[in-house]
Amino acid sequence: MNNNEHKSLFQRIGSHPLLSPIATLLLLIIISSVVNPSFLRITWFDGHFSGSLIDVLNRAAPLMLVSTGMMLVIAARGLDISVGAVVAITAAVAALITDGTYGATHSGLSTLFIAVAGALITATLCGLWNGLLVVKTGMQPIIATLILMVAGRGIAQLITGGQIITIYYAPYFYIGNGFLFGLPFALIIALLTAIGLYVLLTRTALGLFIRAIGLNPVAAHVAGVRSRMITLSLYMFCGFTAGLAGLVISSNVKSADGNNAGQLMELDAILAVTLGGTALTGGRFTVVGTMIGALIIQTLTSMIYSSGLPPQVNLAVKAVLVFVVMLLQSNEFRNSMRAVLFKSGTST
Amino acid sequence: MSAPVECVLKAREISREFPGVRALDNVQLTLCAGEVHALMGQNGAGKSTLIKVLTGACPPTSGTIELDGQFIQPHSPLDAQRHGISTVYQEVNLCPNLSVAENIFAGRYPYHPWFKGGGIDWQALNQRAHEVLEKLNLHIDVARQLSSYPVAIQQMIAIARATNISARVLILDEPTSSLDDHEVKQLFAVIERLRTQGIAILFVTHFLDQVYEISDRITVLRNGLFVGEYLTSELDRNGLVAAMVGREFIMNNKSDAVHANSNTNACVLEAKQLTRKGQIHPIDLEIKQGEVLGVVGLLGSGRTELARLLFGLDSADGGSVHVDGKLLSLDSPHDAIAHGLALCPEERKTEGIIAELSVRENIVLALQARNGLLPRIAFKEQKELATKFVALLGIKTANIETPIGQLSGGNQQKVLLGRWLATHPRLLILDEPTRGIDVAAKHELTTAIMALAREGMAVLFISAELDEVLLESDRILVMRDRRKAGELPGGCDEQAVYALIAGQA
Numbered sequence: 144m145n146n147n148e149h150k151s152l153f154q155r156i157g158s159h160p161l162l163s164p165i166a167t168l169l170l171l172i173i174i175s176s177v178v179n180p181s182f183l184r185i186t187w188f189d190g191h192f193s194g195s196l197i198d199v200l201n202r203a204a205p206l207m208l209v210s211t212g213m214m215l216v217i218a219a220r221g222l223d224i225s226v227g228a229v230v231a232i233t234a235a236v237a238a239l240i241t242d243g244t245y246g247a248t249h250s251g252l253s254t255l256f257i258a259v260a261g262a263l264i265t266a267t268l269c270g271l272w273n274g275l276l277v278v279k280t281g282m283q284p285i286i287a288t289l290i291l292m293v294a295g296r297g298i299a300q301l302i303t304g305g306q307i308i309t310i311y312y313a314p315y316f317y318i319g320n321g322f323l324f325g326l327p328f329a330l331i332i333a334l335l336t337a338i339g340l341y342v343l344l345t346r347t348a349l350g351l352f353i354r355a356i357g358l359n360p361v362a363a364h365v366a367g368v369r370s371r372m373i374t375l376s377l378y379m380f381c382g383f384t385a386g387l388a389g390l391v392i393s394s395n396v397k398s399a400d401g402n403n404a405g406q407l408m409e410l411d412a413i414l415a416v417t418l419g420g421t422a423l424t425g426g427r428f429t430v431v432g433t434m435i436g437a438l439i440i441q442t443l444t445s446m447i448y449s450s451g452l453p454p455q456v457n458l459a460v461k462a463v464l465v466f467v468v469m470l471l472q473s474n475e476f477r478n479s480m481r482a483v484l485f486k487s488g489t490s491t
Numbered sequence: 492m493s494a495p496v497e498c499v500l501k502a503r504e505i506s507r508e509f510p511g512v513r514a515l516d517n518v519q520l521t522l523c524a525g526e527v528h529a530l531m532g533q534n535g536a537g538k539s540t541l542i543k544v545l546t547g548a549c550p551p552t553s554g555t556i557e558l559d560g561q562f563i564q565p566h567s568p569l570d571a572q573r574h575g576i577s578t579v580y581q582e583v584n585l586c587p588n589l590s591v592a593e594n595i596f597a598g599r600y601p602y603h604p605w606f607k608g609g610g611i612d613w614q615a616l617n618q619r620a621h622e623v624l625e626k627l628n629l630h631i632d633v634a635r636q637l638s639s640y641p642v643a644i645q646q647m648i649a650i651a652r653a654t655n656i657s658a659r660v661l662i663l664d665e666p667t668s669s670l671d672d673h674e675v676k677q678l679f680a681v682i683e684r685l686r687t688q689g690i691a692i693l694f695v696t697h698f699l700d701q702v703y704e705i706s707d708r709i710t711v712l713r714n715g716l717f718v719g720e721y722l723t724s725e726l727d728r729n730g731l732v733a734a735m736v737g738r739e740f741i742m743n744n745k746s747d748a749v750h751a752n753s754n755t756n757a758c759v760l761e762a763k764q765l766t767r768k769g770q771i772h773p774i775d776l777e778i779k780q781g782e783v784l785g786v787v788g789l790l791g792s793g794r795t796e797l798a799r800l801l802f803g804l805d806s807a808d809g810g811s812v813h814v815d816g817k818l819l820s821l822d823s824p825h826d827a828i829a830h831g832l833a834l835c836p837e838e839r840k841t842e843g844i845i846a847e848l849s850v851r852e853n854i855v856l857a858l859q860a861r862n863g864l865l866p867r868i869a870f871k872e873q874k875e876l877a878t879k880f881v882a883l884l885g886i887k888t889a890n891i892e893t894p895i896g897q898l899s900g901g902n903q904q905k906v907l908l909g910r911w912l913a914t915h916p917r918l919l920i921l922d923e924p925t926r927g928i929d930v931a932a933k934h935e936l937t938t939a940i941m942a943l944a945r946e947g948m949a950v951l952f953i954s955a956e957l958d959e960v961l962l963e964s965d966r967i968l969v970m971r972d973r974r975k976a977g978e979l980p981g982g983c984d985e986q987a988v989y990a991l992i993a994g995q996a
Contacts, residue, residue: 152859175681186753227626329617333728347864347865348859348860348862348863348864348865348867348868349864351852351855351856351859352860353861354845354848354852355852355856356843357850358845358846358847358848359841359844359845359846361841361842362841362842362843362844362845363845364804364824365804365824365834365842365843366824366856366857366859366860366910367824367825367827367828367829367857367861368825368856368860369825369860377521427847428845475920
């Protein structure tokens, strides 16, 4: 970063942290279009864009949302493994409110507003709980959020009475199935969240503070950074984005499933964050990388489904991909590869 | 200080090259039996490399090492130890969870005499360990865990282990840097004993006082070159410093401080009955504008604890602190900074710098933290601030975007100073600002601080080096046993301070 002026353009691209995530995504898109020649075709249909690529973007939206929150928590040396459970809780709350249980009618948009607000407030409170456990009790983040990860599923099932609640309230479907300016509304939510976050990180001092906390929390505290307050807010934001994802998912499938909504999403989110180039040790993070990471995972999933391979293969392929990308990101591996290439280059 | 009798170790024409650097260039060193030999030089002079060469950790590119008339080529620390060269480092390399005796004899435990498979003969082990320590005049319980003893004792135990294994040459690499005055005395008593046993001792340190107190001869290195070998009695301090820094460097014999005993300026900070259980007994404190208040005391006397308490890093159990008449909340550094306090902490690496962030980011951090999230300091303004302090404090860095972790210790400390000066503090608290920094950088740093005090900033200056405090302070606060032992005017007699520290006043 510091010696940019001494490096050629080629070296700068070669050492750019977003190189390997972008390359991975492009590679997957190329493979996908070979497997499925119509993959890249985008048409205008029924007043919106349509095609496999749009479908991937739409389906990636919930993961993008959860990953942005996860990225911030990880950047501040934390971890939130309760996001999947928060997705389930949010879905259940939204379903319950649209159900008419709380006197909401199925006409008008006030119910939609109440459902969305109620769900997001619940999700943010979940984040507050996580944050308080970490900041006030000094619990290890993985343990603190494990509590809600386990309990959250139970809470979601209590709310839904152990049933899968079907949602009949039509305006709610727009969140996960609607289109705005020809693009999936869910994608727009995810993009707006990411852009808003990017602006917040670069136009305020939040980015510097998070990096300082992630790299050296003690020194940040001594320098006067209000690390507890910031960490708490990041957990709340993480809950909030999981809540948005819960809205999108439940709206998309028109139901709330306390057991399966958002299942294993915490792991996909951690994966997306890591694939994007954010350091799990804290302090280094990239919004763009995280979005690309989420897209990588969704592209891969869609590719396997459309290639005709049995869906069981999905997890194995995912594992191989993660292994390769992580290997490429590892400094030790890069150096040893460089040494091998350099040696064979000089000997010939 | 008997005349050296026999030459134990002769290193001649030692050179060591690293890719692109010549760390040692034709260096020589001669150690005699029963002699303490000081190895001096600034950071980067080649002291560590020379030690690594002698201990086999890093064999020389060229040159010879002669031990008792025989040429040796130690290829590992273990090998050097077999030849009779042992080293004790600044950080104690022992197992804190084992007992003292186990540590001394680790790897060489005595077994039960009549059946070997029967295990370790604990009684013999403890007995022998006891004898080894008695020889050094150390009377401690050898069965207790090593970690239950202070670092100074641990270091002496390390010395006991080293000299018990093999005892021709003992290398002490900055053994005193984490010890207080009393502990240093204890260590020196041990060294005296080893001297009478005819061991050749190589003593590496930054502290000039200690060199003159204990050593017989001095070898000085500079930039990997051999400057000279001197008899300690024939080289005065200015001469030694000149040899180390390579330029005529006159030590400040006269104080820069104002010594304004009759300082009538307004009070910047006033602490009343400030206390924290187990750390500081209730203490009253007053610092005036433009005043340098030195704080001295032994390790554990409450020096650092006082600084942390004032700054809100540890929350107080009782008492109050007013800055410019306004009450501090006492549990938040953020609040302390908002009221105009600043603290350069003792632990530069863990509590000060953020190694991966650039010099620029490290400088703006505290100012930005005081501003909060908004308004963010514009990038252009950040660059100006950083450039200004790099120039003002003479920070040596490739550019302002260099990660601070790549700078030398002295320059890191200057960046931290810049970080706080950027906030225009009313009171700057400096906790051991010159520790682990070479002589020249130390001088520059204290000069910069004192210039600031003259401009009206108050300074609370904590240091283990009494000379420094005596020279720079207007007033001296002496701490003992976690309470205020007394106050003395600046420029007072060293003995008066010693008396207060020791509690004989």
